[in-house]
Amino acid sequence: MTVRSLLLLGCLAALMISLPAAAQASDSDEGSVTPTIKLVELVISADGGEDPRPQNPLGPSQRNFRLRLEQIRAIAADPSVNGVRLKVEGIPGLARSLDLLDEIEGLKAAGKLVVCYSEALERDDLLFASAADHLCVPPSGMIILNGLLAESMYFKQLLARFDASVEVLHIGDFKTAFEELARDGMSDGQRTTLQNILDEFWEQIVSTIADQRGMQRAELEQLFAQLIVSPELAQTAGLIDQVGYRDAFDAKVEALLGGEYELVEDYGDRTKEDIEKMLESPFALFALLPALLDPPTPEAPDQDYVAIVYATGAINSGESAVDWQGKVSSMGSETIVEALEAAADDEHCKAVVLRVNSPGGSALASDMIWRAVERTMQRKPVVSSMGSLAASGGYWISMGCTSIVAQPSTLTGSIGVVGMLPDVSKTLAANGIKVETVSAGPLGDALALMAHGPSEPLKAAMIGMMQATYDSFIIKVAAGRKLAPEQVSELAKGRVWTGRQAEENGLVDVLGGLVDSIDLACVLAGLDPASTPVFELPEPPNPLEQLQQSLGVMTQARSPFEQLLLGLGFGDALALAQRLVADPRPLHADSVQAVMPFTFVIR
Incomplete structure (x- = not known):
């Protein structure tokens, strides 16, 4: 048996041991009465993955971007849900954010209260937080509003230190791909294009936030000009609705909903009861193992x-x-x-x-x-x-x-x-x-780059x-x-x-x-x-192939320079x-x- 096989079996064994423990975890206050008012937590993250996700029969649902949109639509159509609490952990790019914002507007159109509490707000966070009916930041919270900046790195001089160079051929005045390897700095064509993109993005970001908060664009841009905005000033300007700590926010939400509410953090996911039912038999894990390692291929519908x-x-x-x-x-x-x-x-x-x-x-x-x-x-x-x-x-x-x-x-x-x-x-x-070459035929050595x-x-x-x-x-x-x-x-x-x-x-x-x-x-x-x-x-x-690939990736070492580029987003x-x-x-x-x-x- 190979080392990779042993590691794979060890991972599966750890998973099988941990799941029963998770399934046996008891809910607190099981005898308490569940409030009839339901508030769903909706997490907005930078994960914009769209490809079909493999399903884990023993874990939470894996949603790609389309299914996340469908989840919001399901919340909007669910009569048992009274509202949504936004938790913004990042945004999946501006274009996908517009898709999500359309669905959040659908929540509000369906009569769902949308609220948001954030200890700190930045420009991108505000795209979603500003859509809330009630937005709260604590008195010690920080609101950072800055314009857009595009950064590109150029490596010609670095390559020159090693007597290396790259010749870039292009068709099209604005086709500047790979110029980072061949130039000392940004070309006019690239600068023009980037400026155009940033101007377009800025217009969409500012207009979206202003519209959602009912503010004048000039008022919002005045706040951006300060870079750091206090919660009190943000409330006065109408950017947020409340300055208060979490307890004050919770009290306000209860007042808006008309009473104590239940917060649902895993809407649409498998519950503890679902896992316990799957694990009733001592052999259940072994029966589920094939589905975990090699899930069945999804079949197309037998209808249009x-x-x-x-x-x-x-x-x-x-x-x-x-x-x-x-x-x-x-x-x-x-x-x-x-x-x-x-x-x-x-x-x-x-x-x-x-x-x-x-x-x-x-x-x-x-x-x-x-x-x-x-x-x-x-x-x-x-x-x-x-x-x-x-x-x-x-x-x-x-x-x-x-x-x-x-x-x-x-x-x-x-x-x-x-x-x-x-x-x-x-x-x-x-x-x-x-490097010495030996060639035969026309242009035999034309490809001898070394x-x-x-x-x-x-x-x-x-x-x-x-x-x-x-x-x-x-x-x-x-x-x-x-x-x-x-x-x-x-x-x-x-x-x-x-x-x-x-x-x-x-x-x-x-x-x-x-x-x-x-x-x-x-x-x-x-x-x-x-x-x-x-x-x-x-x-x-x-999933088995994913795990095998991950074991291979974990063995690859990166140089400090590569780590720097990765950390900077390149x-x-x-x-x-x-x-x-x-x-x-x-x-x-x-x-x-x-x-x-x-x-x-x-x-």
Whole structure:
């Protein structure tokens, strides 16, 4: 038996030992009378994971983003629930936040009281806290209001210390991907694009908070100009409703609800009684073990339904990859094509929602998915539902859909291509390493990057391939969006657009969220949105495979520099640079990238 197998069995044994103990835990005051007024705690977090989650038969429900939206709708429709207490622990990006805020408005429209208590409030927290009917901060609480800041890191000088460099080739004036590796500082095109994005985001954030609090925009911006705002001043300005400690807040909530209430922290999850029932037999754990290690594959409904195909992460050829938590870390064209073909072949599937959250990636892999979308549309409508990011390759796979839906803050467009050629020949020479080559045939040594860096024939071939890819991109956008190629050319050049701007320019059809996309797919298919079931693809990963992958990840050591980049929020840029630089092939099918033109962190 291998060490990995022993570790795996140890983890399972610990799980089996801990569950009975958890199930035997007794509730406090079991004999007390349960209040008839019910308040549900709704946690808002930064987890915006959308792909299907594997179900744990012994634990709490695992909800992806769609199911979290459905949970809020279920609360709104539940007559036994009187209100909701918001607990803001982070936000899942601006675009997904707008989806959640729509559902919170649905709670209020259904007559549910929405309250929030927070010891500290920051700009992003206020997006949700400001939606509360009653918002309270303690006298010693801190309210930090700052504008938006985008940060990008440039590594040319660092690479130069090791006599290394990167040559970036791009088609499109605003296609600035990988410039962080080739420049000392930000290009004018990138600065212009980032400024445009921040201005759009700022407008949406300020207008949302002001509208929800019934404030004038100028009044709110005056508070932002102070950076740190006292709770008393915030209450005077109408940003919050109460300055008080938790006991005073609880008393106020009781008064608003009309009496003592029961706080439900696990609405819709398995209860202690559910676990006890599963564990009544001493052999129950062994019976549940197969379902834990290898849960049954979800089956599509045997009635008319809408399929959601999740297209998440950077686009690569091959199969999708998942991280140790079971979340998709990269989108494989083979996986998405297979999911689209499954939906197209099922006669009960009447429409498809392609849910895109991707910065793009391989142009070739993007084109394979685009073709699968085209083939699916020959049999049923396909709606592209854009999340926070559907740019470059993410737009490529969406451009031919029957309809495209995006939030105003979605980042999309970026119609352009880029390639990167690293040069470490001087690094090797400086360290006493001489690379000799032997070749045969025309241009046999043209790809010898370690010997002499990128050659002129290699660069010429790359540029030719990139130009052909870019021209194909333009033509397909024009055909899918029913625009003149000349018009698309003006909208392209690698420029990133917000969803609002893309809708104005004809690159997007409708402004809305995931629920709106599903409803639209139902309407296009002649189905009733209120009663039509939804089936998610691709199928969720096997929990056993997740655990095995996590054991492998835990053995990987990172340098202090890598840890610094991860801590600063540049993990995605680090992973992409590592993958491209480490590829020993200077020219291959995925060399041309239709990828977001920059990596940045908004603070």
